[in-house]
Amino acid sequence: MSAHAHGPRQGGHLIDHFEEGAIALILGAMTVITFINVVLRYLFNSALIWGLELTSILFAWLVILGVSYAFKKTAHLGVDALINIAPPSSRRLLAIISALACVIYALLLMKGAWDYWAPYAALERTSGHWFPTGFEKTRDQAWYETDQVPMLWIFSWLEPLINQGEAYDKLPRVIPYFILPFGVALIVLRVTQATLRVISGRQESLIVSHEAEDDVERVAAANQE
Structure with a gap:
């Protein structure tokens, strides 16, 4: 009974916090790759030839995952002048x-993400x-291949599957373009979840409210003391 009770809940917990772990891993990988390249360049006059391209790929993943994460945390900025x-009776509508x-x-x-990624798969x-x-x-x-990033053996199963x-x-x-359908699917999920919260009255809107300005002013005042 315990396994049945906690299994779905744990799975939902992992999905709910997926972006946090992925973003942390990506930031760590970007930092390590960039640091190694700096050391190699200035101390050994060498470099990881694929380092810049891989960092660019990771940055793209970071941005797209960040979009869905910001919807989950209601951290997107927006213009609320008209609202x-x-x-007050019309604001919720x-x-x-x-x-x-x-x-x-x-x-x-x-649709656009799938249509762009599908031919590569x-x-x-x-x-x-x-x-x-x-x-x-x-x-x-x-x-189609990346310019410099080496092939990893863990993806060798793709060769008979899609590369004849x-x-x-x-x-x-x-592989790197997979972030498009995957990341946008997460965005659809997070936007839908946020929309349901707005409809149920548990959330005011999808953007950061003006209360964030009060928090900024409060921090600024604390730093001046």
């Missing part, structure tokens, strides 16, 4: 409308201009 001058608009926009991003793009209406024949681009058994000399682009 603030609206009567405006917040719900804006939240639903964000959900629709996130779904549009999901030897998959088909979706048809339809705005929302997917099916799948359409797509030119296979699974053979041919070995990759460098890391295939399908």
